[in-house]
Each structure stands twice: as C-alpha cells, then as structure tokens.
Amino acid sequence: KQTKSSGIYLREARETTQLFGRTEKQLDSLKRFQRRELLRIGARQILKEANVDTTSAELAALADAIIEVVVQLGCRDRASEGEIVFENELAVVGLGKLGGEELNFSSDIDLMFVYDRDGDLKEPHNRISTYHEFYNRLSEFVVRRLTEHTSEGHLYRVDMRLRPEGSSGSLALSRAAYMLYYEARGELWERQMLLKARVVAGNKEVGERWLRDVQPFVLPRTLLASPMEEIARIKSMIEARLPGEENIKLGSGGIRDIEFVVQALQLLNGGGDARLRERNTILAISRLAEASHITATERRRLQSAYRFLRTVEDRLQLLHAMQKHSLPESRDETEVLAKQLGFRGIREFEHELWRHRSRVRSVFKSVFRLEKRNRPKSWIDMKSELRSGKLTGRLRKAGFLDYEESARNIADLVREIPDLLDEKTLHRLISLARKHGAPDWCVGNFLTLASSQPIKRTFRQALTDDGMLDLLVLLCSRSSRLTRYLSSEPLLFESIVSRPDEILSVDRGWSFLHSHDLPRYKTYNEFKIAMRLIVGKASIERATSELSELADGIIRELFDQAVSEIREKGLRRDVALVALGKLGGNEITFESDLDLIVVYDGGGKPRTTKMAQELVQQFTESIKGIYEVDFRLRPEGKNSPLATEFSYYRSYLQDRVSLWERQSLLKARVLAGDKHFVSEVLAHLRRFTFDAPLTGGWTQEVLSMRTRMEAERSRLPKGEDLKFGKGGLVDLEFLMQVLQLRFGRMHEGIRDPNMFRLARALSTADILPKSQVTALQRNLALFRLLETFVRLNSEKPEFVIPTEASHRQAIVAALGLPSAKEFRSRLSSTRKENQRLFMKILKAAEAQ
Numbered sequence: 001k002q003t004k005s006s007g008i009y010l011r012e013a014r015e016t017t018q019l020f021g022r023t024e025k026q027l028d029s030l031k032r033f034q035r036r037e038l039l040r041i042g043a044r045q046i047l048k049e050a051n052v053d054t055t056s057a058e059l060a061a062l063a064d065a066i067i068e069v070v071v072q073l074g075c076r077d078r079a080s081e082g083e084i085v086f087e088n089e090l091a092v093v094g095l096g097k098l099g100g101e102e103l104n105f106s107s108d109i110d111l112m113f114v115y116d117r118d119g120d121l122k123e124p125h126n127r128i129s130t131y132h133e134f135y136n137r138l139s140e141f142v143v144r145r146l147t148e149h150t151s152e153g154h155l156y157r158v159d160m161r162l163r164p165e166g167s168s169g170s171l172a173l174s175r176a177a178y179m180l181y182y183e184a185r186g187e188l189w190e191r192q193m194l195l196k197a198r199v200v201a202g203n204k205e206v207g208e209r210w211l212r213d214v215q216p217f218v219l220p221r222t223l224l225a226s227p228m229e230e231i232a233r234i235k236s237m238i239e240a241r242l243p244g245e246e247n248i249k250l251g252s253g254g255i256r257d258i259e260f261v262v263q264a265l266q267l268l269n270g271g272g273d274a275r276l277r278e279r280n281t282i283l284a285i286s287r288l289a290e291a292s293h294i295t296a297t298e299r300r301r302l303q304s305a306y307r308f309l310r311t312v313e314d315r316l317q318l319l320h321a322m323q324k325h326s327l328p329e330s331r332d333e334t335e336v337l338a339k340q341l342g343f344r345g346i347r348e349f350e351h352e353l354w355r356h357r358s359r360v361r362s363v364f365k366s367v368f369r370l371e372k373r374n375r376p377k378s379w380i381d382m383k384s385e386l387r388s389g390k391l392t393g394r395l396r397k398a399g400f401l402d403y404e405e406s407a408r409n410i411a412d413l414v415r416e417i418p419d420l421l422d423e424k425t426l427h428r429l430i431s432l433a434r435k436h437g438a439p440d441w442c443v444g445n446f447l448t449l450a451s452s453q454p455i456k457r458t459f460r461q462a463l464t465d466d467g468m469l470d471l472l473v474l475l476c477s478r479s480s481r482l483t484r485y486l487s488s489e490p491l492l493f494e495s496i497v498s499r500p501d502e503i504l505s506v507d508r509g510w511s512f513l514h515s516h517d518l519p520r521y522k523t524y525n526e527f528k529i530a531m532r533l534i535v536g537k538a539s540i541e542r543a544t545s546e547l548s549e550l551a552d553g554i555i556r557e558l559f560d561q562a563v564s565e566i567r568e569k570g571l572r573r574d575v576a577l578v579a580l581g582k583l584g585g586n587e588i589t590f591e592s593d594l595d596l597i598v599v600y601d602g603g604g605k606p607r608t609t610k611m612a613q614e615l616v617q618q619f620t621e622s623i624k625g626i627y628e629v630d631f632r633l634r635p636e637g638k639n640s641p642l643a644t645e646f647s648y649y650r651s652y653l654q655d656r657v658s659l660w661e662r663q664s665l666l667k668a669r670v671l672a673g674d675k676h677f678v679s680e681v682l683a684h685l686r687r688f689t690f691d692a693p694l695t696g697g698w699t700q701e702v703l704s705m706r707t708r709m710e711a712e713r714s715r716l717p718k719g720e721d722l723k724f725g726k727g728g729l730v731d732l733e734f735l736m737q738v739l740q741l742r743f744g745r746m747h748e749g750i751r752d753p754n755m756f757r758l759a760r761a762l763s764t765a766d767i768l769p770k771s772q773v774t775a776l777q778r779n780l781a782l783f784r785l786l787e788t789f790v791r792l793n794s795e796k797p798e799f800v801i802p803t804e805a806s807h808r809q810a811i812v813a814a815l816g817l818p819s820a821k822e823f824r825s826r827l828s829s830t831r832k833e834n835q836r837l838f839m840k841i842l843k844a845a846e847a848q
Contacts, residue, residue: 003054009037009065023073027145030066031152037062042105045314046340052311053282059103060094066155067092067111067146068201074141078134089116090135090172091207092142092200095162099196100279102310106317108157109146113139113172114210116203132174132516139171162193166454168488170517175210182217185490188230189453192263194218195270196279219270219277227267231260232368246326248309253357255309257364258285258302264367265293281306298363305356312353315340398434400443401805409443416450419463432470436477437813440806441793445476445483452487455494462497471500471535478534478814479792481590482527492524496531503531506538508550518554519626525550526590530792534814540785541587541756548586551594554626555579556672562619563673571611574601574677575643576670578685580633584667585753587784590791594627595664596671597634599681602645612643633664646681653688659701663737665689666744667753690744690751699738699846706734706838722786723799727831729783731838732776736762742845743767755780772837779830779837782815786827789814801827 016033017026041058044050050058075088095110097103115135121128128134146155163169164181173181182190194214199207249255262284270276273291278284282303289299315337316327328334331346338349391410395403414420420429429446433439449459449472462468476483486493495510496503503509509528513521529546532538538546559577581595582588598619600612616631620642623629634644635652668685670678695701710724723729736758744751749761759780763773787799789811794802802808805820812823 003050004037004058004061006061006064009062010068013065013069017069017073023077023145024150026073027070027155028150028152030069031150031155034062034066034155035153038105045311052307052314055314056097056102056104056310059105059107060098060101063098063103063109063156064094064200067094067109067142070142070145070155071138071201073145074138077141078138088138089131089203089206090138091115091202091204091210093207093210094198094200095193095196096159097196098200099198100281101198102281104310104317105314108159110159110162111143111200112160112163112197113142113202114178114207115172115174116206116209118174118176130516132170132172135172136170143171162190165490166488168520175206175213178210179213179217182214185454185457185494186217187453187457188227188267189234191218191267192227192231195263195266195277198279219267221271228264228368231264231267234260248312248327248353248357251357253305253359253361253364255306255313257360258306258309261294261302261364261367262288269293294363294367298366301356301359302363305360308352308356312337312341395430395439398430398439400439401809402440406440406443409447413443413447413450416447416456417460417463419460425463428466428469429473432473433477436474438477438806438810441480441810442473442477444806445480446473448480448483448487449476454490455487458490458494458497465497468497468500471496474534475531477810478789479530480810481792481795482530485523485527489520489524492527503528504535504537506532506546522550522554522626530590533788540781540788543788544582544587544589544784545754547590547592548583548588551583551588551627552579552671555594555596555623558622558626559619559672562615562622565618566611566615569611569614571608571615573603573605573608573612574674575599575612575615576673576678576681578681579669579671580664580667582667584669585755586669587754587756589784589788591797593630595630595633595667597631598643599646599649600643601677602647609641609643609645612645613641616642633661635661646677650684653684657688659695659698660705662689662692663702663734663741666737666740666751669753686751690740694741698741699842702734702738703842706730720800721798722783722790722801722831725831727834729787729799731834732780732783735834735838735841736776738841738845739767755784768841772840775833775837779834782826782830785815786811 013030013033016029020026020029038059041050041055041062045052045055071088071090071092091114093099093112093114095112097107098109098111103109113135115131117131119131121130121134128137143158143160147158148154160171161167163171164173164178195218197211197214197218199211247254259281262281265288266276266278266284269291275287275291276284276293278287285294285299285302285306288294289296294302328337334346334349338344338346341349343349343352391407392403395406395410400406410420410426414426420426430439433442433446436442449455452459462472475486486496508525510521510524513524526547529538529543529550532546533540533543555577563571563575576599578584578597578599579595580597582592583594583596588594598612598616600608600615602608602612620629620631631642632638634640634642635649635657665685666689668682668689670682672678673681709730710721710726713724721728733755736755739762740750740758743765747761747765747767750758750765750767752758752761756777759773759777762768762776763770768776790799790801793807793810801811808820808823812820815823817823817826
C-alpha cells in the first residue's frame, strides 16, 4: 500500500540486479521487478487505494529508477571492456508523460541524451576517440537494453524521434550542440515539447545545466509571434487524420486538448512568470489559474476531465495490455470498461465522458478563440473548387493523370503550408510541375517535404525564391527516394536552400561528418551526385564514376583501419582487397551492392589464415550500415573462407575456375592493400583473364549461362525484367565481355573494366562496325540512366518499369522523352537491338 518514490525504486532495482553477475541476467531480473511493481501499482488503482495522480507519478518514478540502473550497467560494461576509465557525463532527459511524471501503464517513453562537452578522449580505445562517439555508444546501449525482447519480455518502448534531426540525428549531443541546433533551427513544436523536459537518469548536474541552457529558447522573455495559431493548426491537423471521435487522447475534447491549452498558455506567459514553468499537467493548470490565465471554473473542469480521461486511458491499457487510446468498438467491451470505472452501465459512462469532453472543448475554443477566427476567403475558395470539380478540371488541363488524387494532395499541401493559399504561388507550383513533366509524382513528393515538421520553416522560406522553388519541384518530379530522405534531414535541406551552388558543385561536401557519422557523409554526398545528374550537370557516366570514387575512398579507409588493427594483433603477411562487378568497373549506381574479395599471402602459417578471416569480419562489421558488401564471388563462393590465400587462388584459377568466374574477373580492380602484393595480384589476374586460352565451345557456354541467368535469377513475369530479361542490361554486359575475352589478348585498350570507356575503346580498335559501336554506346547510356532513375524512385532492388502511371511518367520525364508511348516504343526497339547485337557478336567471336 506504500507510495514509492524514485529513490525507493532505485534501491530496490539495484538490490534486484546485484543478485546476478551477467548483464543479460541482471536485465531479466529488472524486467521481473518491473512486472511485479506494475501489478502492485495497477492493483492499488483498481482497488481505489491510489488515484490517477499518484499512480502516474509512481509509474514515472519506476521508469526513472529502471533507466538509471540501465545507464549504470552501460557505464560498467564500457569500463569492463577496457574502453576508458571515466566519470559519466551523460544525462538522460525524459519528455512527454515521463517528463511530466504522468506516465500510463503502457506508455512509450520519450528520451533525449545530453553530455557536457565535445572533445577528444584522453585514452582512445576500439576506434572511439571522441566524447561524441563514446556517449553515443553508451546511449545506444541504453536504448537497446530498454527495448530488446527476451524470454522475460521488454522494459519499455523508447521513442527517440524528438531529438534534433529526428530519427536521422545522433542519439547523444553535447550541451553546446543542442544550443547550436535550437538557436539556428528550433521550431515551435520543439519549444512545446521541451516544456516537459526533466532529467530522469545519468549525470543530474549536467542535465540541470542543460535545462538552464535551453530555458531562454523554450520560454523567451519577449515573443516575436504568438504560438496560439500554430498550436491550434497542429491540433486541427491531428483531428483531421482521426477516423472518428473514439480516441480519447487525440480527439476533440480529449487529453491532447487539455495539454495544448496548458502548453500554449505556458509558452505565451511563462517567459515572464517563473510560476508557470511546471511540467506536470494537473499542477500547471493550478498555476495558470493562480496567475488568472484561466478561471477557477475552467481549472476545476480541466483538472476533473484530465483525471477522468487519464483513468479511462489507464483502464483501457490494463484491459488490453497494450498502448491504447480509443474506446472499444464492441458494446460488450464498453460495458466491461464502464463497470470497471464504477458506472452502472454504458449510458451513464458515455454521458459522463461526453460531459467532460464537451467542457474541455469549450475551454479549448475559448483559449484559442476559435469561434472568432475566420478562415481566409482563399481557403474557402479552395474547398469550394475541390467540391465542385474546378480544381480537378484545372489539373487535368495542366497534364495531371490522376487529377482527383492530385487535387486532394494539393488540398493537403495548402493545409500544411498556408502560403500556398496565395493564387500566384499555387499557380507557379502547378506550372513548374507541368514543366518538369511528372506533375502527379511531383505534387505527391512535394507534400512529403511540406509535411516534414523539422524542415517546415526553411521550406516556407524556400517557396519565396523562384529559383529554389524550381529546383525543389524538379527534385520532386525526378525522385521519391531523394525527397523522402531530404524531408528527414534538416541539415541537408538547409544546405540546399542556403548554398545551392555548393550542392551542385563537383567537390565533396560535409567533411565534418566524415570523422563521426560516415553513413550520413556517404548519403549526403550521394545526394549531391544525384542532384548534379538531375539538373544535367553530370552525365550518367560521370555520376556512376563519382559514386564509385566515393565508395572507393570509404572502403579504402575502413579496410586500412581494419588491417592496421589486425596487424597490431600480429598479422605480418600481405593482403589485397579486390573489387569486382560494378564497383570494379567504376560504375555503381544508387544502392548497389559491392562485390569484393580479399586475397592474402598465407606463407603456410595457420595463424595467418585465422587472422585474415578475422580481418574480413572486422572490415565487414565496420562497413555495415554504409554499404552492402558481397564476398560470394570468391573461389568456391559462400562455402569457402571469407579471405582467399593467394597460392591457393592461383591453383584454383589454373585448374578449376569456370568461364563465368573468368567473366567476372574482367571487372577486377585492386582497391587497397600492400603495394607490391597488390601489383602481383593484379598482374596475375590480368594474365589469367586475358592471356589464358579459351576452350572449344566457349561461346555456347556463354550463351547457356546467359539463358540460365534469365530463367533462374529473374523473379519477375516474363518480359518485365530489364536486367536479366531478353535484351536487358545483362545482354549488353555479356556481349562486351565476349569481346574482351576474344580480343583482349591482342588489344590492350579494350581491357578496361568500365563499360562506358570500353565502348569508346571499341570504336578505335576496329573490331566492330561503326554502326554497332554507336548502337552499343547509345543503348548502354539509355539503360544505365533508366536503371538509375528506377532506383531513385523505388525501394525495391528489381530493375523493372513501374506499373503505376504517375510513377512511370516520372521515369519517362527523367529520360527526356515526350510521352509514355514514345518511351515504350524506344524501350522495345532497344531491347530487340540488344538481342540482335548479342547474338551477332557471339557468332562472330565463335567464327574467329
């Protein structure tokens, strides 16, 4: 029956975990402890020994204690791994209901992590050299351990999306980095969110200093603009997306109405009145009444409704054992809920619910003065146009395909960005979408950008610049993948808006990300390359070359790091990293897998073999999340060791290699390794590939392999696969490889692994008629460009033309073709020509 504080919970949680030695066992014991306490707290509420205020505070105190224990386990693990001897400077900040000490039984917990300062560690370990890297590693441990499922269940669902940059941002930032972000790009919703920020675990002193840091941002003494209209607009959008009124949290007159009333008044008045800086909703309502911002009647009604709705929410979550905010659909379940809440039946419960929600809505309207705010006439005109069909007719004339869907998207756009109510701006948007050839695709992607809260302020500024609007419309017309990524990356979006010339320059950018966030460094620079391709500043040959150069640099760096670390453990022999496939040819596209093999000089020592395998594993782990690497082209494929001993490799190439493996080695290019060994490996591969005699019937073997690839590797209906299908990209690759195998021994110029350069070399080698070389170059450029834009508009790996008309229209526009009909005709004739070229060249090679 005791009400426990976080101190009591912390002591009990520590005692629970101290019974075990291993981290996993300690965490399982913590989960059992949590379940026991949740049962106790729930029973007290059901038996009316504790009201919802007490229950919510206890649930928050329990969460505080559990998070603190997990942080301590993380610190202990870091120390036991020998990473660093340190005094923890990481603070865990709770937001939302956890921050307000008003947690539910099945609430997510919203967290942020902050550490005191950036800088270098005194004693770097395991490639961690900065505080940023170290505390992000510790934060990852905490989030993973709180959320992971075992046989004992999980502790909490953790939501980290409220941090700067959202899901794409670093888990932990220094105090200074937070301030830099909030001062430059902080939004109203972030000020609103930080009203509930509370230090729940970790270094409390660091956390409290951070809270003082952000206070002027959250509650400035002087407001440049009232937050009321924006908060009311956000609430209106939330309600518009709900299917009905059953949601007691988000619906009209629900919990969120109360929270928004409180937070809006705090933001409006808290800068000059310290009494209003209260995280807990019930207590904040009292403070607002004491300061005469709401009446005594409004205070009673809001507090009574909040307690009632939170109790209903708790019972829903206890009833369903999950996070739930909507009333039951079945009358039987509603009857059970009503009885649990002490009502005689459904009608009495529903009447009480209606009474509270209508009173809350009345206060909400009064505070936000909704009944006095008139919508602009242009908005009414927009809604009228949508209902009457005038807007759809307008879009139909502008070349839209699904004009009804696009009209709905434009209506959503206007709701997100009121600036588009201006007829001139809207007309400009529609005209640009038409100009760039894929208006439906453009408007859908444009809505993705407009709906992104982190970039909204910068996005609205961009609409006032005609050149920037044109660039964004072009981007949205050409790539859904890039648009989605841009919508989640405020730093990248600001770079485009403020420094478009840098985005479109050939130089690499964002070097500051290179040392601590290599995945984003890679993706940002890939975005840069894609933009140059889209605006016409880079050809498809140049774009694939730049993507390959970017990959080369990252791969070399990570491989050299792995080699250096393995050498510290005793590796003394030489190694080489060989690229194959598109990477070997310097022609990867977006989301390409990277084909690699590792060759080493074993020297007959088993220890070297073991360390070479460890090298590949360490390199593979370091590149995870940056590129997908594939080592299956090594001798014996997936059944063999990851690293290949050089003397064995030479023997394998001489006695057992198949023709298709020889074909794959036409793309071989050594990326990294010991200088003299690299030269030796490359020379041997070249001699084998180009100088070894071809066996009788080799062209039939190539044809058989090509036929088998189409039958076995294509998972698409016949005729749809543009890579493995007849006349597809593989036909072009195979016919050029046939020419290299047949003539590469005599013509060193055609040994180039890059298909674009190889096609040019063929034009001077007098091997093919000029007409065939011209067709080869033209078709190669078309298929590579087509493949790239298919990748930029799909999450799937297949090279296939989309069936949706608006999606296909985007591909057609990217290729610069006037219509889908022209595209189909061009594609069909190109595939037939590829087939003819392949068979002609195969027969010619056999005859010679």
